[in-house]
Amino acid sequence: MIAGITTAILLATFLGGVGWAFSKKRKAEFDAAARLPLEDQSENTP
Template identity: 45%
Template sequence: MDMILVRSIFTLVCLCVFVGIVAWAFKRGNKAQFEEAGRLPLSED
């Protein structure tokens, strides 16, 4: 395998990971968890 092929595969893997993270972040089921986590700094103990 030459370096061009290795770099191409690495770029493709990174793209898939990025798309997966974006899809997970915008999933509707996670909205409540993210809103709760966003309010944590403002809550009093």
């Protein structure tokens, strides 16, 4: 019984995370994070 409840809670948490990651509201933020490694490093050095 406890194992089934735990599985259901973890499944709901996982699906919530997937929904959050693929949300259209977050697209611009994730696109900006994806470009970070490609930006010029000379701007960040003192």
